[in-house]
Each structure stands twice: as structure tokens, then as C-alpha cells.
Amino acid sequence: MNWRFENTGFHSGVFNMEYDESLARELVDGVGNPTIRVYGWRPIAISLGRNQSIDEIDLNKTSVAGIDVVRRPTGGRAILHANELTYCVVMIAHGKNVLSLYEEISRALIAGLQELGAPVAIEKSQPHFPSLYQNSSATACFSSTGRYEIKCDGKKLVGSAQRRYTIAGGEEVVLQHGSILLGSEHKQIVDFLRLPSNEERGALRRDLDEKTTELSTVLHRSVTFDETANAVFNGFRNAWSISLEHGTMIDDQQKVIL
16 A cells, blocks of 8 residues: 655644544555644634543633633643644554554654654653643643653653554554644643643643643754655655655545556
8 A cells, every 4th residue: 555645734623633534444444545744723722532521621611712622532631732743644544553554654753853853752752641641730731741752852742542443354554643733822721721720720831831842943944844744755765765756635525646
């Protein structure tokens, strides 16, 4: 099966999540291709993990600010999608477990980010997420780092989540997507969370300052969506030694090979 690369540009949160899942469903049904997709969000949005309570978000504040709220098909915690590039990988697992594919995808992303000049590294440790999620500070995805996620200068740069769909015969289709931070706007999520006190809001704000970073800070310059998209394309092509058919969308429902 031929690999595809799609840069679908900027769309709403609902569109982006439905599109990611449609790529996985097509592969499950045997009519799709393994795909690497990059995209942005317009308007900016907060996405919730598949099992996260929407009550953790102050919907009055998001409505006033014009921020979409959407649920991801994958797990994890809330993310404010603003100045970032979101990647999506849809592929057959071929018997590889969750962490194995996390590592493979992260190493391809690292190859691309290093092309931009970012001194990125892979996280080796794994926190106990059930314990973390009991703390209100874990409402935001970027407040903790999982094994094989990507860091720079000891701070989280890329946050990812994965889901699997079973195909007849026991094989699995993997959907993994994640945020590559270009700027620091993701930290504004603190303003839209329902937290017990101003003290906890301040603690989470400090947590994000201490534990996260973004390409503009790492590279000491403004980093664009398009140059990051090109770096991701090159990273997967080179790290995985695959040929990528470069495609684009011609409307919200139809795709075409260029």
C-alpha cells in the first residue's frame, strides 16, 4: 500500500477530528491508504481526550472567546490548539504494540525537527497516568510527558495520543495524532479550565511554563506552519525510507493526488 502525505491546512475542530477518524475507518474498511497528515485549527480550539469530562472546561468562557471545543477520538487530556502544527499518522500496526509505534513515530518527527535545527530528544520514562489524572493540574495534556514523547531542553515540545481499531482477523489500524508547538499560546488553556481555586490555576500556569517549550523559543525565531509541515514530510520520508505521494484537498470531502 502506498503512503500518502496530506497537508489539509486550517479547519474547524469538528472537521479535523472527523477527518482523522475517517482516514482510520477507510483503512479498516480496506479502501484507504496509510497516511501522514498535517493540519491547523481555525478557529482555535480546545480538544478533550476521548474519556475526559467536558465539565472540566468553562464553556461560557470559550464561547465568549470564540474558541471551539471538540472531543478527540484518542485519549489524553485537554489541549488548546492555537499556534501549532498538528500531525496525524494512520497505519496498519503489523503486530507492533503501542509504545513501539510511539517510538517509531517520534523518531520520524525528531528527524524532521532536527532538520529545522531543534535539539530534540525522546522521553525514556513513563509516569503513572492514573495517579496523575487524580490531580486537577493534570487537566491539561502538556502538564505531563509520556514515554517516547518529544522534549527539548528537558521540556515537552510535542504531545501525542493513540487509538487502535481492530480489523477482521485480529490486525489493528493505528490512529496517532499530536501537537507540535510553534508558539506559547497553548498555555492560555489555563484561562478556560474549571479549577478549584486561583492557587491551583496559578500552579498549573507555572507548571506549563516550567514543563513545556515551543519551536519559536527553541530556535529563537518565528517558526511557520509551512516550514514545519515540510520538515515533517522530510522526517518521515527519510527516517522510514518510504515514498510519500503528496496530496491535497480540493474541498472538505474530496482528496486528490497531485
